[in-house]
Amino acid sequence: MLDPRLIRQDPDHVAKQLTRRGLAVDVDALHQRARQVQKLADDRANLQAEGKKVSRQVGQRLRLLKEESDKRPVVHSDFSEPPTDQWPQVNMEAREESAEFVQLQKEAVALEAKGKEFKQQVTALEEKEKALQDQLRQELLHLPNLPSPQCPDGRSEADNVERRRWGDPKPAAPSLEHWQLGKTLGLFESERSVRVAQSRFITLLGQGARLERALIQFMLDLHVSRGYTEVLPPALVNTASLTGSGQLPKFAEESFRCADDDLWLSPTAEVPLTALHRDDILAAADLPRRYVAYSPCFRREAGSYGRDTRGLIRLHQFNKVELYWFCHPDASEAAHEQLTADAEAVLQALELPYRVVELCTADLGFSACRTYDLEVWLAGAGAYREISSCSTCGDFQARRSSIRMKEGKRNRLLHTLNGSGLAVGRTMAALLEWYQQPDGSVAIPQALQPYMGCAVITPPSSAPK
Template identity: 50%
Template sequence: MLGLKWVRDNVETVREILAARGVKADLDKFLDWDEKRRKWTQEVEKLKHRQNLYSKKIGELKSRSQSAEDLIEEMQQLAGEIKDLEKKRKDSEERVKDFLLTFPNILSSQVPLDKDNVEERNWGKIPSFDFKPRDHQRLGEELGILDFKRAAKVAGSGFVFCRDLGARLERALINFMLDLHLSQGYREILPPFMTNRAAATGTGQLPKFQDELYCCEKDDYYLVPTAEVPVTNLHRDEVLKEEDLPLSYVAYTPCFRREAGASGKKVQGIIRQHQFNKVELVKFTTPQTSYEELEKLLSDAEEVLKRLELAYRVVRLSASELGFSAAFGYDIEVWVPSQEKFLEISTCSDYEDFQARRASIKYRSSKRGNTHYVHTLNGSGLAVGRTVVAILENFQDSKGEVTIPQVLRSYMNGVARIEKG
C-alpha cells in the first residue's frame, strides 16, 4: 500500500507508475473521495469537540445536582448530526482505503521501463546432448516417479503423485535447500499453511488477487500461495528493534494456487501445478540496507543452482513483469533442455515499505526514537517442483535415466541414479 498523503502529493508520479505497469485505476475518483473524506472529517471533529465540552459540563452540573435539561436537549440534536456525518465520513474513508489497496507499488529507478526483462548474468554451461532430450513429464512417467493420471483421479488436473525416488528427490531437495540457507544465516520457520484474511491482505494477495487463492469459506481461511504470506505476517502489527534487523527467515511450505485464467494455456507436466513445494527466503530490513540485502538474498538463492550444477541466468524484471507489490526484482531462470530455453525458478523482490505499510510492520531506531516502516524482501530459494524438472532434464542420458547431483546423494541414502525397472 502506498501512503495516502504521498499519493495525494505525487499524483502525476502515480499516474506514470500505473501506466508503466499497465494497471488501470481511477485516480481522479480517488482524489475526489479523499477530498470529501477530509471535508467531512473536519466537520465531524468540530461537532465532536463541542460534544465533549458540553458533556463535561453536564457532568459537572449533575455532580452538583443541578438541572441540565436544556443542555441535554440541545445535545440530543447534536448527537443526531454527528451520527449522520460520521456515517458519511466512514464511508468515504473506506472508499479511499479500497482505492489505496488496489494501487501497485512504486517502481525503483533501476526497473527497466521497456517491456522486456534485462539479462544481468548467466552461470554454468548449457548441456548439449547427442540424442533428443526427453521432457521431464515423459522422463518422470517412464521412470515411474511422476504419476499424473492417478493424481487427476484423486484430485484433478494440475496435481501429481511423486512416487518412490521421485518423492525422495523432492524431499531431498527441500532438506538440501533448508540446510544450505541455514548455513547462510537464515532462521528456519515452519509456518501455518493457511492464513486468515488479514494476513493475505497484508502481503498484497487480497483484495486484488482473490481468484488466485484457495479459500476455506466457512472459516475465511486462505491456503498459502507462497510462504511469503505467513512469514511476512509473522511480524504484522509489531514494532521491531533496529538492532535486530535484518531478520532473515527460511521456510518450506507447499504452495496452493488456483491459476485462474492460466488453464487455457497448456503447460506440461509439473511446471504449473495447483500445489507445489517451495523453500522461501524472507527478510525484514531497514530502508538503508534493503537493496544490499536483496543482492545477498539473490546470490543465496543462486547458490542452490550452483551446487546442483544447473545452468541459469538472472534477469532484472521490467515494469510490466514486476509483481504488484514489488518495487524491484530479479528472476532466476534455469535451463530446460526439452524447451531449449530458460524457465523461471525464483523471483527475488524488494517490496520496500509497501507490505510493511499494509501489514503495519515497523522498527524503532533507538530507545526513544521514532518508528519507521521496515522494508520487506523475499525470494524463492527455490521452487522445488521446477528444480526437479531441471534435474531430470539436464542430467538424463540416452536411455532416459537420470544421474542425481552429487550434493543431493547424502540426502537420498546415497542413491546416485534413477533407473528404469
C-alpha cells in the first residue's frame, strides 16, 4: 500500500509515478482525504492533550480538598441531651470555616465535567477519523506500487529490456513441443482431466509424475543449500492474507474462493509467506529472513481464453517453488540481485538456456516496484517463455500487512521480495523440449538424475487405458 504521508506531502510525485505505469488517478482527491485524516488526528491529539491537562487540574483540586478536609474542625455534639442555645452559632462557624473547601469542590466538579466533555469530543473525532481513514485505506488498496527510479519506462511488454542471456538457444531436432512429447511418452493426460475437473487441468502419469516430484525436490534442496529456510504453507488462505500481499482486491476474479468460509485457494506461496509475519516486529539483526516454499497454486486465468490451451504452460492448478525475502530497506537492492541469481541457479544447474528481462513500468506486477523476468528457452516452440518473476516490493506489502523491524528503539517497515524458483510445470516443459532425442526419448540432465533414478525417459510399452 502506498504511504499516506507521501500522498499528503508530495502528491505530484505520486501522480507522476502512477502515470509512468500508464494510470490516470485522481491523486488530488486522495491528497485532500489524506490531509483531512491528518487534521482530524491533529485535532484529536490536541483535545487529548487538553483533556490530560484538565485531568491534572482535577487531581490538584482533589489533593487540596483532602488537605483542607484534614484542617477542618470537628464539631462534637452529645445528643443524649438537647442541643444548647449556642448550637446554631457553632454550626454557622463550621460552615464559614469550610468556604474554601466548598470552592475547591465546585472547581473539581466543574473540571470533571469539562474532562468528560473533552472525552466525548475525542470519541467523536476518533469515529470520524476512523471512518475517513478506512475510506482512504480502501482507495489505497486499489492502487499499485510506485515503480523504482531504475525501472525502464514503457507502454507495453514490448518495451521490456533484455539484460543478459545464459546458454545458446537453438531449435530442437526433432522440434516437438512438450505437449506432443508428453502424449507420446505417456507423461500426462489432459483429455481425461476434463472429466475429473474441467479444461486447463492436467493429470501427470508415471514418469511424468515422477519428473514433477523430482523437480520439486531438486529445487528445494538447491535453495536450502543456498541458505533458505524451507516452509510448507497452507494451500488455503484468508482474505486478510490475500489483501496483505496485494492479491486483493484487484485480483478477486482471478482467484478461487470457498463458498462457506473466509478462505481462498492460494494463487502463489507468496501469499502465505507474506502473511507468515503479518503484524510482527522482527529484530533488524535477524534480517534477512529467506524462505523457500513448495505449494500448489490455483488461478482462474481470466482473460487468457484461447491462449496456451495445450500442455503445461497455463493451468488452473500448477506447482511452484517460491523464494521470499524479508530484509532491511538498505539491503533490498542487493537482495533483489541475489534473489534473481538464486532463481537462475536452477536453470543453470539444469543447463537450460534462458534470458533475463527487466519489466518496464507498464508491465510491472501490482505489488512490485522493480522486476526481472527469467524467460526459459522452449526449443520445440522456438521461443522464450516466462518461468520466474523476481520482484522487489519495497515497503508496499509490509505496510499492507503491518510487518516491521526493530532497529534500536525505533520500529520501521521492512522490505519484501519474492520470486519463483521455479514454476515446476514450465520447467518440465522446457526440459522435455530441450532434451528431446531423435529416437523420441528425453534425456535427463545430470543434476536431476539422482532424483529421477534414471538418465532417460523412454516411451512406455503400453499407454494407460
